[in-house]
Amino acid sequence: MRALAIPRRAERLFRRNPAATLAALWLLVIVIMGLVALLSRYDPITDVHVGQAELGPGPGHWLGTDHLGRDVLKRLALACQFFVAPGMLACLVSAAIAIPAGAIAGFEGGWIEAGIRWVFTVVASVPRFVLLLLVLSIYGDRLYLLAIAAGVAYAPTLAEAVFGRIEGLRSAEYVLANRAYGVPSWRILWVHLVWAASRRLVARHLVTLFGYYLVLETTLSYIGGFGVQEPMPSWGNMLAFDWGYSAWYAPQVLAPVVVLWVTIVAIAWVAETLGGEVADA
């Protein structure tokens, strides 16, 4: 993830902002769990121990067990794999589509701009969630399909952001100066405008997309029917699973709520910090 290779300027930003630093660290933990979980030998299927149902936190089960005796902490960790890697895939897909399209539209203007922007407006006219629900219904409920579709559904937002930035800078002095010096257009566009001027904006949007994917996956798993199905854990279906079986403050009921909320806030704070001030967008 980009946070792992933050350039110096961003690093200074984080140092000034302890909340954002904590948030970034938390996210790092989540991402690592998500990648490590893919290789884990913990088998959620065989973890059922009827005699150990609804234990409180203690040695062996740091967050207790749910009403089928499954370890809550391990399931929380395992659930990360269902949104970390797919979330990154969504970011990749979105970036691959939206950055070139938005940049070219902003740089060229005219019919190209109108055409590209129209396509994105059309895609944005269908509410994202509805579009994704349709895709799942028609093409089947496959994890990586959802990731790719989410990337495509978010692309208009990213493209509009990139477009706005590039278009605003199109007639900036240093661009005109570069042209006067004979710097080729593509270099101006990609190196100066996209990389130098827009990368933080893009980073902010991609982190936001990652957060959106997390919300999407947990929402679908919470409601059921689509998303991660039992016995595979997701923070969404863990929320729905133990409700009604234990008191509200029991860890098996509270932990998924807390973890999900904290992660989403963390993502928002990191996105904000990476992207600079809100007005910067």
Next chain:
Amino acid sequence: MSLRLVAHRLLVFAVTLMGAVGLVLLLLWLAPGDPIDLLPNGEELRPVLTQQWELDRPLPVRFVSYFGRALHGDLGTSLAYRPGTPVADVIAGPAMRSMVWLLTALVLTMVWGTWLAWASAGRPSWHRKLVQVASIAPVFLLAHVSVNGIDVLTLSLVDRGIIPRPGWFPLPSEPGVFRTALAIVLLAVGSGALAEVRAEAENALVKIRGSGYIAAARARGERLWPHVAHNLVGPLTTVASSRAAFFVGGLVILEKVLLLNGIGSILWQAAVMRDYPLALGITVVLASIVCLSRLLGDTVRLAFDPRLRAQVGR
């Protein structure tokens, strides 16, 4: 406002809506295999559906005929959810309800966000962080927490004898006004809606307060709020129309989680039961709402800001 402006905007609206509908139709028609295979009772209905859906005709022809029928209000016939009933009949009532809830939530979030921005001017930034943290939770999480929370709270109050156990005490468990109101509030707050509106309103207020015309008005001893309100309309409308799509998505989720009988919960049923005509019909309606809100937002902004009117004509 000039007729040319209006015509231009309407054209954009129509073309974009057609594009959106086309996209959705394409999604279905490009699926590998036959859409009929995906239906539980597909084989028996194959001849009827092939004819009804014009599966043997080329794509452009099918687009045109779908639009033609849609303009007459014919969105197809439901196959699984309410077999035999025209889609338009199935969704008419629920669509009205959902639109009312959507509109109410939008107004609520505008008013509330503006009020928060106004009230917290000059206050420390933890105010803002609090709103952001509360608002950023996904709507399903907010629904889960608030419903559970209200139940637990009520039950503990009842256990302590602080309140009696009347059947009339509003509960989220009951379908009724309270649950609908809760859904509207959650929709107004959740998935970052309230935080975003608040931030936009705050930005706008800062700009307005520091602007020349406000200083002039103050110097003249006029009331400030008409100027402020007039200039808030623009940014707020932008946020509202850009947020419309997210609100629709949030409403679909909330209707399912809080068991409301609007168009969103029917969409879920259609998606699960693979009732494609119904799902497509609902998506078309929702896309129309989004495009319409964009159009209205543009119109309102143009009406309120003469500078924009001069710019249009590109």
Next chain:
Amino acid sequence: MRRILSILALTSLLLGMSTVAWAIPLRYAEDRAPAIVNPLFTTTMSEARLDELVFDGLYTDDMELRSTPALVDTAEVAEDRMSTTLHLKPDVQWHDGEPFTADDVVFTIQAMQNPATASTEAGRVGWIKNAVKVDDHTVHLDFKRPEYAPEDKLHFKILPAHEFDSTTVKRSNAFRNKPVGTGPFQVVSFNDDNSITMQRNPNYFDPVKQDEIVMREVADKNYQAKLIIYQSIEALVRVLPRDLAALQADRKVEMYPYQTNSWWYIGFNNDGARLHDERVREALRDMVDVEALLKPIGTGEVVTGPFVPSSPFYNHDVPEQKVDIDKATSLLTAAGYYYDGRQWTKNGKPLTFRLAAPETLETAQDVVINLQAQFRKQGITVQPEFLGVAEWKQRVWRDHDFDLILSQWSFDRSEDIYEQFHSHGARNFVGYSNRKVDALLDEARNAVDPQKKKEALRQAHTLIAADVPMVFLWTLDSYAAMSVRVKQVVVHPFYFFTWAKDWYVY
């Protein structure tokens, strides 16, 4: 003058209040609203319960669960027990005011028997050869075989002939939106929120106390117990096991235990390639720890065959299933499978089964996860699928496209397992076939002597258990919860509302 007026006002207020007292609606909650209100097509218990309120049968149960006349006044059974003449009650009216006559009885029987109607209740009148109207209030029935107690079989609900064009009735018939019966309550409206309002039938032949009954659909099971605690409903028909403790502790709620004559099972696809081999089925059965499956979802009794332990047909000599891994291992090895340390395989392919469960079966998810864990620990992979109603009907009932299924059967008092276990049975989708069992089931269906029926079915129990067409699981303890404000409550153990005309909410 003013004093007289105020006395009058007070009196009328008091009178008004006393009538208002019975106007408190009795609200009850169901998991799922009835999909159809038409006794010809009843498939779910919520539909059956609604039918109890709105329709009557020729006979019904009295409080000792013996047949007592309902729409029938008197009856004579012929000496050879091959026919009966029923004299119907003279002044019964349908909810729309039309008089109830013998035409309605004849129509109902013919509609149920008509193959074009495809009534789910057709099996209930298969024993009637023909029904003839003698006069407006007399019906003559001829039987195919001698009947020992025909009144026990005449509990099915009667429909009004004048509401239908012919004896071919379709599910989509308009009757479903405007059901007309003779019962103590009539349907007044189907509401937007899937609730159904019913009001007292003023012309009912017995006095009905309660004015209004409302059926509410509360799909979210987490709310059901809370609703009755908060007095938002007066009756909860099925209490979830996890809510039992809370409701039992509540002094304003009374619990009523229930006999549902229903048991859960894990069905095998006996015609399937791998499950055709009895050794494989037995091995799978020996791996299942039934008690452990039951524990998280509630209390009940483990069953060994197709009846509930309290049934007269249950054979208590059949031993309870015990987990026996060694036996299972030897059976699978004998069947040609090889355990490679982690899983059972044949020709290098791991032994995998698809397990289908209906979405609508509450707590099925817990059982499936648990079962999946048990099998996986023994090296067998199970892939669960939760199917919606339409998909279940198609894949399981019609196409037999499954390996294992988790489901339950519910029977009424006749406990007729013919359809499930006879080779010609309409619901025998597990594909079970045993000639001896067929003969026993035929004998039981036609038995005149209840003792012979008992013996035949007990023997069938033994044989079926030995053949392992399915793993018999348990019957769950079921409770209904009612607010103590509902007076004079006696609950029918199966149909719940049979004696609801005496209830009222105070």
